[in-house]
Amino acid sequence: MITDHETEALAPLRVGMTTQPIPPPSILVIFGATGDLTHRKLLPALFDLFCDGKLPEGFTVLGYARRQKSDDEFRADLRDSVRLFARHNPGDNERWNKFAAGLYYHQAEFTDPSSCHPLADRLRQLDAARGTQGNRLFYLATAPEFYASLVTQLGDARLNSQDHGWARIIIEKPFGVDLMSAHKLNRHILSVFDESQIYRIDHYLGKETVQNIFAFRFANTILEPIWNRNYVDHVQVTAAESVGVEERGGYYDSAGALRDMMQSHLLQLVSLTAMEPPVSFDATSVHDEKIKVLRAICEMKGMDIDQMAVRGQYGAGQNLAAYRDEPRVARSSTTETFAALKLRIDNWRWAGVPFYLRTGKRMPRRATEIRIMFKPVPHPLFAQEVARGIEPNVLAIRIQPDEGIHLKVAAKEPGQTNQLRDVRMDFYYKTAFGGAPGEAYETLLIDTMRGDSTLFNRKDEVEAAWSLITPILEYWQNTAPTDFPNYAAGTWGPSAANDLLARDRRQWHNP
Ligand SMILES: NC(=O)c1ccc[n+]([C@@H]2O[C@H](COP(=O)([O-])OP(=O)(O)OC[C@H]3O[C@@H](n4cnc5c(N)ncnc54)[C@H](OP(=O)(O)O)[C@@H]3O)[C@@H](O)[C@H]2O)c1
Known part of the structure; x- marks a missing residue:
């Protein structure tokens, strides 16, 4: 077990980090729950949030896709993906079983115009069983050609309603293929959901x-x-x-x-x-x-x-x-x-x-x-041969991998010389806060x-x-x-x- 003192030495800024309040319980309905995005990104992220104590009690996932599957088969498939892609290991049975108890599967066909009516019934049952208070998140993790019809179906089944709890919709990228298609899609979604209910994802x-x-x-x-x-x-x-x-x-x-x-x-x-x-x-x-x-x-x-x-x-x-x-x-x-x-x-x-x-x-x-890329100094005090190869200051913000921020400045080489050298001042997330960011x-x-x-x-x-x-x-x-x-x-x-x-x-x- 690492003590606070050791943590501070390894990752000095980790100590004293604040935590955010836990959100209210809800059901996340993932359309396309047998797909790549769900398996590689969404469920591993949810498991990591669960292990870090950031998910509310009763939080529930209802996977929605075409192929036949029982709840237990769905859970077993997801465990394999979580093992491969999450930061935490689902090998601990007690922890995994607690998380998996909130995972359910709903088989349906996106092209069936009334498929959201049985979904609404299932959500009501889950609300009663899991205490999720009518709060729903609909995640469209599907090919974009299904976005518009799924939105229509959600509206037809009144699943856009916020009369009892909140309803939000998450829409994956790509959002349209050009200006006209994006505008048309926006208009359609806004005919069913209010802008405040819509979350258009750009994971960057x-x-x-x-x-x-x-x-x-x-x-x-x-x-x-x-x-x-x-x-x-x-x-x-x-x-x-x-x-x-x-x-x-x-x-x-x-x-x-x-x-x-x-x-x-x-x-x-x-x-x-x-x-x-x-x-x-x-x-x-x-x-x-x-x-x-x-x-x-x-x-x-x-x-x-x-x-x-x-x-x-x-x-x-x-x-x-x-x-x-x-x-x-x-x-x-x-x-x-x-x-x-x-x-x-x-x-x-x-x-x-x-x-x-x-x-x-x-x-x-x-x-x-x-x-x-900053401008060069206005007046070069150092002779060219001394400053050879020296570039103006650069501030680099590294988004991935090795997340961090680096500032390049000119410094004098040690010793009896005026020779300059580019040096870097570095901030790495991993070393400052311990571990790569989530x-x-x-x-x-x-x-x-x-x-x-x-x-x-x-x-x-x-x-x-x-x-x-x-x-x-x-x-x-x-x-x-x-x-x-x-x-x-x-x-x-x-x-x-x-x-x-x-x-x-x-x-x-x-x-
Ligand atoms: N994968 C990524 O890393 C990634 C990253 C950024 C954005 N995205 C976006 O996320 C979306 C999903 O991508 P993905 O890679 O997860 O796609 P995918 O692997 O092809 O998965 C598609 C999902 O949709 C379901 N589905 C397809 N047709 C259906 C139908 N007629 N009725 C019911 N379910 C149906 C499939 O169910 P069955 O398996 O049961 O047929 C499957 O669960 C896409 O818009 C993609 O552009 C993906």
Whole structure:
């Protein structure tokens, strides 16, 4: 057993950490409960919350899917997934049995228009048995084509009602495939649920380091004065994946990097980095500031897109197959597996400060990072040979892996010399707080139970992001790429992405 004293030595900031109040009991209905998302992310996250004592007494999961299964079979399947993907081990029978007693399964067909009526009966029975007080969370962990009809069915069965307890709906990404489809989906959901009941997930927002952008920016006086065009030269956001499309070729080939990553995760990171301080940390104030950033980003049109956007697709390299040879990918696919954008934010704070974004598959390593690249000093006191290789200050916010924040500064080498060297001041979550931060889904699930939508997307944010991305999607659809594949698997993307920055006398900094 580790004493408090030892904990402090190992992870000094862990001692004295606060805990949040436990939310009221509820039933989480997962549509698509036999699927990959439920098994790899949702149930492991719930088990970890349970083990950390964060779930309320009586909390219940009702899995909803097509195949026949008893409650016990459902529990046994989930135990296997929890063993593989949770932080805690379900090997302890007493702990697992207590958690599993709250897991139930409901077999039904999404396409049956009346399937939510028997569901309503089942929920009433569970409320009585488990003391969940009529509080319901509906999680659409299904293919997007089912979102609209499931929402209709929930409304028909009056499961949107908040007469006895609350009703909330969680909608997975992708939310639409372009501006028009996102708008249509929003309109439909809003015809059944109120905006305050809707939680549109972008799991990046649940990541500890992403939330820490708020704290870092707005709880430290030293940063705010320099967080603007006077001191910042430009910003780079990289979300690199080392994997290819894995088993998702079917989905990915109709989506591509722009839809899959740029519209959601990367634009979220930009809006958090660039937003003004909200008046408070309630959901409305935060969303109000984030949307202003998205609205201030200049839309790209027509030929601009050739200058400010780059697409790529990986070919074979380092013994890895080309994208077009991946399973369930068309042999002549023109889907981009890499995208880079140069964004201009037309507002007082950021005028003239470009934000360069890039994301890609089959890059040399998995890393997501925001780099704030500061301007060089106004007057170089150190002779060039002394400061050779020294770059202006960089603040890197590492979202994954090795979550942390690093500041690069110039320092003098020791001894009788004036030679300078870049040094890093590092903050790692793992070493400071002990252990890697919890999974994003843990934070997001508990927030929905508490009714806190700060880390979710509001209707206007989703649509504003689509309105920036849709013209690029359309332009690319109408001008087929002639050079695909244009980067080798295991490299940092096509040379055109380097040219995008080289034209501005800058270069990418690889995380
Ligand atoms: N997987 C991830 O890591 C991940 C990450 C981010 C977002 N998402 C999003 O999350 C959603 C779910 O993804 P997934 O990977 O979990 O999908 P999946 O593995 O294909 O699972 C689909 C689920 O839907 C059920 N289902 C399909 N058709 C049905 C029908 N007609 N009636 C009843 N149930 C039906 C399946 O039940 P049966 O098995 O019984 O047929 C299964 O439980 C998608 O929108 C995806 O884009 C997934």
